[in-house]
Amino acid sequence: MDYKQELITTIHDFGCNLEFLETRATQLSEQFPTAVLIPALYEELERPALAHIRNHLRECHFVKTVILSVYAKNLDQYAKAVEFFRSLPQKTLVIWENGPRIQGILERLGDRGLDLTRFKGKGKAVWLGLGVAALEADAIALHDADIITYDRSYPLKLLFPLLEKECGIAFNKAYYARLSSDRRSLNGRVARLFVTPLLTALIEIFGYQNYLRYLSSYRYPLSGEFALTSDLAMTTRIPGNWGLEIGMLAEVYRNVAEKRIAQVDLGIFDHKHQSLGESSQHGLQKMCRDILQSVLRTLTETERVIISMDHIRALRVKFRREAQDYTRQYFVDALFNNLPYDRHAEENIVEIFDKLILEAGEEYFLNPAGAQIPDWTRAIAVMPELREELRAASIADSQDAMAYTHPCEMALDPILPVNSLNPIHRAS
Template identity: 70%
Template structure:
C-alpha cells in the first residue's frame, strides 16, 4: 500500500467513501459556497468530453456556481454555448472573454494604467474566471474542458479538502495516472519525458534546492485540475504562457506554507492530446519551452541561482541521460501492466525536447522576466469594481442575446466578499 507522504500533503484514495464525503461537502458548501471554473474554446463544445462533463455536473449539488470562460469567434457561438450549459441547475456564468462587453471593460482597465488587452489564452481565461468566481465562492476548483474520463468524484475530491476547516488547506492539486488509448499506453509525455528528467538534472546541477524539492513533491506537476481558496485566488499571479501549471506552483510556493498545500489522487485520467509540433513555437515543444523558462526564472528569484550558458549546455547533457534512464523504467512498468510501450518514439521525443532546452535557455538569457498577469489585488487597486463589472458582462450578455430570464441576477448579499 502506498502511504508515502511528500513535503506537501498527499491525499491517497484507499477506497474512500465518496457518498459520505459528498454529504459532508453538501453540508459545508451551504455555509462556504463553492465554484468551478472551466476555461474553454468554443471548439470544445463540438467534442464529446465537454458534454460528459456537463452531464456529470448536473448531479453535483455541492457545486453552487459554474464559471465558463469562453473564447468564441462569433455571437452565434456564444449563444450556442449558453444553450449548451442551460441544463445545469447551478448558477452558470458564461464569461465571453473576447466578447465586446468584456473587451470594453479590459480597455477601460488599460486606460487606467493596467494593460491586459493583448493577453489571450488559458492564462487570461483563468485570471478572469478567478475574479468572477471569487465574488460568489470561498473554494474554487478549476479543470479543463477536454477530460475524457471525467466523473463527479473529480470536483468532489478537489473541493472537499479545502472546506474541511480542520485540515487547514489553501491549495489542492490533482495527480493521476495518465493512461489511455486502445490498446492502452502511457500518456503525459511532457511530464514523463521532460519535466521529470529536467527536475532531476537541475537538482544535479544546483543541488537539492528548496524549490526543486517542492516541485518534486508533486506527482503530476502539470495537472490542470486544482482548487484554491478565495483569498489565494486574489493574491496569485497567473502566468500568461503555456507554462501556466508550473508557474502557478511557483506562485503557490511563494505565497503558501507547505503545510497548507495538498495533492489528491483522481485515479486513471485522460484528456485530449497535443501534437509534438514541428518547432519550438508549436504543440508540446512550445509547452516545454515555456515550462523551462518558468523553472529557470523561479530558481533565480527564489534560490538566487545565476543561470549561464554553461549551465544550459550541462543541463542538456544531464537531461538526456536522466530521460533515457526513465524510459527503461517506464518500459518495465508498462510491460508488467500489459501496456503498449515503444521506446523508439519515446527516444525521438527526448531528442526533440533536448533541442528545446537549448532554445529556451537562450530565450531566458535574453528575456529572464517572463510574462505574468498581475494578481487580482493589484487589478482591484486600479479598478475596485472590476469583478462586479465582469459579472455584469455575463448577466447582460445572456439577457441581451438569448432572452433568458436571469434567475440569479445578483450575487447573494449574505455572502461575505473580500475586497
C-alpha cells in the same frame, strides 16, 4: 499499499467513501460556498467530453456556482455556449472572455495604466474566471473542458480538503495515472519525458534547492485540475503562456505555507492530447520551452540561484542521460502492466525535447521577466469595481445570447430565464 508522503500533503485514495465525502461537502458548502471554473474554447462544445462533464456537474450538489470562461468568435458561438449550459441546476455564468463588453472593460483598465489586453489564451480565461468566481465562492475548483474520464468525484476530491477546515488546506492539486482510454497506453509525454528528467537534472546541477524539492514532490505537476481558496485566487499572478501549470505552482510556492498545500489522487485519467508540434513554437515543444523558462525564473526569484549559459549546456547533457534512464523504467512498467510501449518513439521525443533546452535557455536570458498577468489585488487597486463590472457584463452578454437564441421567449420575459448570477433571478 502506497502511504508515501511528500513535502506537501499527499491525499491517497485507499477506497475512500465518496458518499460520505459528498454528504459532508454538501453540508459544508452551505457555509463555505463553492464554484467550479472551466476555461474553454468554443470548439470544446462540439466534442463529447464537455457534454459528459456538464451531465456529471448536474449531480454535484456540493457545487453552488459554475463559471465558464469561453473564447467564442462571434455571438452565434457564444449563444450556443450559453444554451449548452442552460440545463445546469447551479448558478451558472458564461463569460465571453473575448467579447466586446469584456474587452471594453479591459481597455478602460488599460487607459488607467494596467494593460491586460495583450494577454490571450488559457491564462486570460483563468484570470477572468477566478476574479468573478471569488465574488461567489470561498473555494474554487478549476479543470479543463476536455476530460474524457470525468465524473463528480473529480471536483469532490479537489474541493473537500478546502471545505473541511480541519485539513487546513488552501491549495489542492490533482494527480492521476494518464492512461489512454481507448487502448490503455501511457500518456503524459511532457510530464514523463521532459519535466521529470528536467527536475532530476536540475537537482544534480544546482543541488537540492527547496523549490526543486517542492516541484519534485508533485506526482503530476502538469495537471490542469486544482482547487484554491478565494483569498489565494486574488493574490496569484496567472502565467500568460503555456507554462501555466508550472507557473501556478511557483505562485503557490511563493504565497502558501507548505503545510497548506496538498495533492489528491483522481485515479485513471484521460483527456484530449496535444500534438508534438512541427517546431519549437508549436504544440508540446512550445509547452516545454515555457516550462523550462518558468522553472529557471523561479529558481532565481525564490532561491537566488545565479544561472549562466554554462549551466544550460550542462543541463542539456544531464537531461538527456536522465531522460534515457527514465524511458527504460517506463518500458519495464509498461511491460509488467501489458501496456504498449514504443521505446524508440519515446527516445525520439526525448531527443526533440533535448534540443529545446539550449534554445529555451538563450531566450530566457533575453527575456528573464516572462509573461505573467498581475494578480487581482493590483487590478482592483486600479479599478475597485472591476470584478463586479465583469460579472455584470457577462450577465448582459448572457441576456443578449438568450434573446438571440430564444427571441419569442425573451419578448415575454426580459429577465434571463436561466441560472445566471443575476441577483434578480437566481436558481433555487
